[in-house]
Amino acid sequence: MKHRLSQQNLSEWLARILKNDTRLIAPVLDEKAHDFFFAEIQSPKLARFDGFTKMSAKEFIFPRHEPLFTYEFEKSSIRIKDVEPQVRKTVIVGLRPCDAAGFAVMDKVFHWDYDDKFYWKRREATTLITMGCSEPLDSCFCTSVGLSPMNDKGSDVLLSPLEDGSFLVESFTDKGTSLVTLAQDLFEPGDHLDRSSVEQKAVAKMVRKENLNELGSLLEKNFENHAWETLSCACMGCGACAMSCPTCHCFDIVDEGDLRGGVRLKNWDCCSFSIFTKHGAGHNPRDQQFKRCRQRYMHKLRYYKEKFGETLCVGCGRCVNVCPVNLDIYSVVTAVKNKEAQ
């Protein structure tokens, strides 16, 4: 079903969602950090849809650190207690289409050989309201990976900004529809509305136009290409790219405790870290930074697709924007692609 929602009523809708015993997450302008981040809000006035967050919203479904179980040492045994994830009904509003698609893509790995109950409990309790993009950034390349500034992949509800300042509201799931019916009086009929014209206008503004969606065999052929080394020489091996990314999901399992007991944690990890593939015996198959960079790009554009049929990169450009040295997956991969074409 399609509806129209005015700017004013959007605010009121968020207020009703809040009143419905729901945790509401939205992009806010962090005054200390002078930048946009997703955060929990208690007032709809704080929600900002005029910026692009530095970090993705994945931490609300896949937290930065998550206790899995606690353990206590007893005389000759260990007592293990499972930790049940504390989950509240949650709505994330103001995701971009790349962010929403990111969740849909990341779902595959958490539903693979093991159904990660920590991920799924939060995922199922969360409804995603996406805000389409009318003004893509020059770092954006969602169209290069099969998405678009007003794509609905992964969204429970998609809000497309229309020319008159109101929004076309489309819901794609029961979760999404129930949020609309929660405040039905705020929505006008919208079946006659269409997002294709505003979508096309936004797509026309995209600066980056290379197709990175079908590079599997090219990347395979070029694994040993020396270009990887030259192109990624600036990489310093921090984790900013992975941690800001909506689809990076690698985690490190650690036990932290003392002589009495402790907790097993699942923490965010990054394949750019030098010790990421260091074996217990000391050998490190990815012992040079360019190998780690190459692997990250391969994972995004080749390995995940081979395994799950989806490109892991959603073209949001966050990695490009947070990278301390402006290293750019789009530039590196298109350079390899073009060197190959020569």
Place this chain on the structure above:
Amino acid sequence: MENQIRKIARELLQSKKAGVIIGYGETDIAGRVAPIFVTNEKDTDRLVWNSRCWYNLARYLRKPEVKSKGRPAVVMKGCDIRSIVGLVSENQLKREDVTVIGVPCSGMVKSKNGTSSEPLKKCIGCQVQSPAHADVTVGADSPKPIEGRSLDEEVAAMAAMPADKRWEFWKQEFDRCIRCYACRQVCPHCFCNSCIAEKSTPQWISTASTRSANFAWNVMRAFHMAGRCSGCQECARACPTNIRLDILNRKIALDVKEAFNFETGIDLSAKPPLTTYKLDDNQEFIR
């Protein structure tokens, strides 16, 4: 100045006085600049100089992939050269093993593509706009001073705040820390082969992004920088969640200056005070 940099780069490569030129180049995104590594004379035209040449390229002098390209020549601002002086004084680098191409600097801007002229915080009130200790200096040397509220003013304001207000501030800052270690990776002086945060037997600090562990990491790194930090503020610039590491590191550097009359990166022959002992060391602050 760009042409001068390119000319010097070409000469150094031609005469084999350098195997690699570490400098700044344009990226695919309009206006953005990134570090580049030039080993071919024909690629020297990629070298640029503009208001987004923020990066402290001294960091790359430690990178194995760069070292393997040959003897380095680096394009350096006055602030970056302070890192080289710091590294030399800690025996991490021999001064004669690198050619420093000094560039007088009128300040860098915050905006990635240069569309706004708001200066980077670290540039305001800069005292090293004319590069010292360079092997060769380009350009005419009369850079304009950079106006604004300097970092030292912010540090003084913070130091004057009561402890509970400072606690509130740093709680908010470190709660944003995601333990990406960008601060550590960009720092020229974080050269430990195995960082304390990477050790698990025993584990020194938690690697989880919790408030207490984030405090432990950030404060500990700042303490390790005491007397060594050259004030390049790359850590604060690199931080993806905009944590004010510059305030923290500068406060400690000012404390060191007061206690030992020492600032990193000015004097090539001076040793960092916390790594040396002199009989007449100031002891007044020990209570």
